[in-house]
Amino acid sequence: MPDGPKTLFPTGVAGLDTLLGGGIPPRQTLIITGNPGSGKTVLCSQIAFLAAARGVSVVLASLTSEPHDKLLEALSGFAFFRREFVGEQVFLISAYTALQKGAEEARDLLLGTVVERSARLLFIDDLRSIRDLWRDEAKVRELIYELGIGLALARCVGLLTTAYPVDHLMALPEATNTDGIVSLSFNSHGLRRLRRAEVIKVRGRAHLTGSHPFEIGSEGIRIIPRLEALTPSDDLDSPPDNARAAFGVPELDALMGGGLPAGSATMLAGSMGIGKTLFSSHFALEGARKGEKALFVSFFEGLGPIVTRAQRIGLDLQPAVSSGALRFLYLPPTDVEADVLIDRVLAEIARMRARRLVIDGVGILELSIADADRRQVFLAALSVRLRRAGVTTVFTKEVPKVAGTELDFSDTPIAILGENLLLLRYVELRGRIHRILSVLKMRDSGYESDLREFEITDRGIRVLGPLRSVHGLLTGHTRPVESTAWEETS
Ligand SMILES: Nc1ncnc2c1ncn2[C@@H]1O[C@H](COP(=O)(O)OP(=O)(O)OP(=O)(O)O)[C@@H](O)[C@H]1O
Numbered sequence: 001m002p003d004g005p006k007t008l009f010p011t012g013v014a015g016l017d018t019l020l021g022g023g024i025p026p027r028q029t030l031i032i033t034g035n036p037g038s039g040k041t042v043l044c045s046q047i048a049f050l051a052a053a054r055g056v057s058v059v060l061a062s063l064t065s066e067p068h069d070k071l072l073e074a075l076s077g078f079a080f081f082r083r084e085f086v087g088e089q090v091f092l093i094s095a096y097t098a099l100q101k102g103a104e105e106a107r108d109l110l111l112g113t114v115v116e117r118s119a120r121l122l123f124i125d126d127l128r129s130i131r132d133l134w135r136d137e138a139k140v141r142e143l144i145y146e147l148g149i150g151l152a153l154a155r156c157v158g159l160l161t162t163a164y165p166v167d168h169l170m171a172l173p174e175a176t177n178t179d180g181i182v183s184l185s186f187n188s189h190g191l192r193r194l195r196r197a198e199v200i201k202v203r204g205r206a207h208l209t210g211s212h213p214f215e216i217g218s219e220g221i222r223i224i225p226r227l228e229a230l231t232p233s234d235d236l237d238s239p240p241d242n243a244r245a246a247f248g249v250p251e252l253d254a255l256m257g258g259g260l261p262a263g264s265a266t267m268l269a270g271s272m273g274i275g276k277t278l279f280s281s282h283f284a285l286e287g288a289r290k291g292e293k294a295l296f297v298s299f300f301e302g303l304g305p306i307v308t309r310a311q312r313i314g315l316d317l318q319p320a321v322s323s324g325a326l327r328f329l330y331l332p333p334t335d336v337e338a339d340v341l342i343d344r345v346l347a348e349i350a351r352m353r354a355r356r357l358v359i360d361g362v363g364i365l366e367l368s369i370a371d372a373d374r375r376q377v378f379l380a381a382l383s384v385r386l387r388r389a390g391v392t393t394v395f396t397k398e399v400p401k402v403a404g405t406e407l408d409f410s411d412t413p414i415a416i417l418g419e420n421l422l423l424l425r426y427v428e429l430r431g432r433i434h435r436i437l438s439v440l441k442m443r444d445s446g447y448e449s450d451l452r453e454f455e456i457t458d459r460g461i462r463v464l465g466p467l468r469s470v471h472g473l474l475t476g477h478t479r480p481v482e483s484t485a486w487e488e489t490s
């Protein structure tokens with residue numbers, strides 16, 4: 001009878017079971033390979049201690065002459081580690097002396113202990129030491145093979161760590177002989193060093209392919225499956241929702257037929273300092289006031305400066321923050337990958353049941369997507385996720401090219417994806433700087449594409465009437481057609 005998913009051995013490591021297609025299939029032995037410091041020992045120890053916490057009997061075998069203290073010391077900082085399990089649920093042995101005697105002795109010791117302890121998990125750390133000791137590839141291979149068979153008979157799952165680069169491992173016979181291979185890497189990517197996990201194979205099961213970012217923290221290892229890997233392609237046929245998410249700036253909302261289409265993604269692009277954060281604060285606060293909880297994610301500044309600046313234009317964010325209807329998440333730029341950042345954002349959206357999201361400075365998010373050719377697909381997957389979560393999103397983006405006759409969005413994947421596009425910019429006219437806004441694109445709905453001047457004063461954001469008779473306002477090169485450059489209708 002085939003083994004159903006119920007008999008899978010859960011690793012309990014965040015993300016790993018998803019990668020494995022549910023868990024480790026029964027009686028299988030996995031090789032965990034990776035460069036030094038990639039996290040092999042932490043990962044397998046985490047699986048071992050989490051299993052022990054479920055009452056599973058585990059054997060942890062080291063293959064060096066080193067005492068176990070060093071390993072236990074290294075693990076003691078992790079939340080999964082429980083010293084009281086050591087010696088009982090997690091039984092430690094050293095196979096070093098047996099290995100010195102020979103392959104048969106080592107095999108008998110390891111399998112004998114598994115049977116004696118009725119263990120359901122054997123973790124051997126790490127096979128490099130056997131290679132160094134024996135210097136005999138064929139002998140090592142035979143041991144791995146026999147362990148695999150013995151463990152399957154004992155209904156025990158095996159975890160063996162090695163340090164082979166994956167390409168090298170794949171060329172070796174053990175790649176064919178073992179049931180599964182998981183690769184961890186810790187490689188430099190520009191100035192960053194990124195951790196990635198990949199399930200190369202699991203015998204007889206569909207698993208998630210490709211490499212996925214992971215983190216090591218005090219909880220242990222947390223794998224974040226790539227955003228697009230778990231995002232279904234969107235059903236574009238879904239009927240447009242007529243609900244609107246207003247900014248609370250009446251003239252702007254009027255241009256858009258009442259606000260942004262609910263569930264859509266908008267790019268609010270504009271020059272530096274023009275008011276992108278204030279407009280998006282307005283959007284978030286308006287949601288919070290109308291019962292649509294809002295999450296404001298900032299890559300540039302914390303809550304303090306944003307609240308203070310909003311205060312100056314009479315926008316009081318504090319009550320909504322205090323009530324929990326508006327939440328700020330400050331994610332200062334780090335080496336962390338976009339998947340990890342967005343994982344936090346999506347978790348927070350789910351936790352607080354947010355209906356609105358602001359990502360202030362999407363350029364930083366784009367840069368944190370390490371592979372440039374992945375940026376578009378990542379942001380597309382993000383838009384799908386947010387729409388499915390019923391969230392209306394505003395991404396702000398600084399447009400660097402203010403001069404020139406063309407608006408250059410070519411390096412801005414979100415602009416291509418953003419269903420709605422709002423542009424804020426400065427223009428100079430007769431020696432005075434004006435702020436203008438315009439709606440350049442909107443999903444499934446009509447909009448007014450007028451250029452509007454707007455003001456930011458201590459009474460708030462005020463959008464003035466349409467501008468006429470001025471060519472080139474969008475490009476920043478204005479040229480009055482008649483002697484009167486402006487005609488303000490309000
Ligand atoms: N408390 C912690 N918080 C965050 N990272 C940690 C913590 N403890 C250890 N690490 C990271 O874990 C990594 C070590 O992982 P581990 O010892 O599992 O690697 P390994 O693949 O077994 O290496 P080796 O090949 O040397 O045996 C280090 O890169 C270290 O930065």
Ligand SMILES: [Mg+2]
Pocket residue numbers: 040041042125126
């Ligand atoms: Mg190790």
